[in-house]
Amino acid sequence: DxxxxxxxxxxxxxxxxxVTITCRASQGIRNDLGWYQQKPGKAPKRLIYxxxxxxxxxxxxxxxxxxxxxxxxxxxxxQPEDFATYYCLQHNxxxxxxxxxTKVDIK
Amino acid sequence: EVQLVxxxxxxxKPGGSLRLSCxxxxxxxxSYSMNWVRQAPGKGLEWVSSISSSSSxxxxxDSVKGRFTIxxxxxxxxxxxxxxxxxxxxxxxxxxxxxxxxxPFDYWGQGTLxxxxx
Numbered sequence: 001d002x003x004x005x006x007x008x009x010x011x012x013x014x015x016x017x018x019v020t021i022t023c024r025a026s027q028g029i030r031n032d033l034g035w036y037q038q039k040p041g042k043a044p045k046r047l048i049y050x051x052x053x054x055x056x057x058x059x060x061x062x063x064x065x066x067x068x069x070x071x072x073x074x075x076x077x078x079q080p081e082d083f084a085t086y087y088c089l090q091h092n093x094x095x096x097x098x099x100x101x102t103k104v105d106i107k
Numbered sequence: 108e109v110q111l112v113x114x115x116x117x118x119x120k121p122g123g124s125l126r127l128s129c130x131x132x133x134x135x136x137x138s139y140s141m142n143w144v145r146q147a148p149g150k151g152l153e154w155v156s157s158i159s160s161s162s163s164x165x166x167x168x169d170s171v172k173g174r175f176t177i178x179x180x181x182x183x184x185x186x187x188x189x190x191x192x193x194x195x196x197x198x199x200x201x202x203x204x205x206x207x208x209x210x211p212f213d214y215w216g217q218g219t220l221x222x223x224x225x
Contacts, residue, residue, distance in 0.1 A: 034210070034211075036212075038152075042217075045215070046214075087151065087152055089212060095169075096142075096154045096211070098153070
């Protein structure tokens with residue numbers, strides 16, 4: 001199975017900050033990676049697909065990059081509604097595997 | 108608008124069974140593969156099972172293989188998860204999620220809670 005790691009596991013940031021979350025795969029997954037935002041009590045919402053493509057309707061302050069084994073999600077200017085937990089997901093091979101999550105909270 | 112609505116969760120004793128349903132609308136259900144993903148309380152996301160559009164291909168996580176069965180009824184626009192021999196560690200919110208070609212897990216339902224406890 002492909003293992004996904006995320007760093008950091010949590011971070012505290014202020015509104016307006018630039019935030020970067022890293023996801024690493026235990027083996028190459030091309031660009032078969034998505035990023036998800038989850039708020040408490042809610043379903044995950046996809047932000048990015050194919051590593052760098054912005055999901056329709058998602059604000060342009062979210063961006064993704066990377067290929068192979070290292071990927072990043074960047075929020076260019078953190079907004080109050082962005083405080084949530086973020087997960088990466090690889091779907092290059094079965095089983096699909098999620099990263100353990102990065103919780104972004106208010107500084 | 109794509110909508111996925113799960114149902115069928117509840118409280119069940121260890122060793123018991125439960126059948127989850129996911130009602131789909133707003134898209135041509137029969138053209139998409141579908142998935143179940145779960146999340147234990149306070150924990151991360153775990154993929155459970157996938158089924159192709161015509162049910163030709165089915166996959167399970169090792170943790171549920173032999174106990175859970177995924178199925179679908181394209182005429183009813185519905186996805187199912189039959190869960191048998193339930194264990195405490197199966198306690199979780201169960202989500203159904205759609206697979207878009209090349210970009211799976213694009214839309215998710217709101218989830219249904221399964222609690223396995225005596």
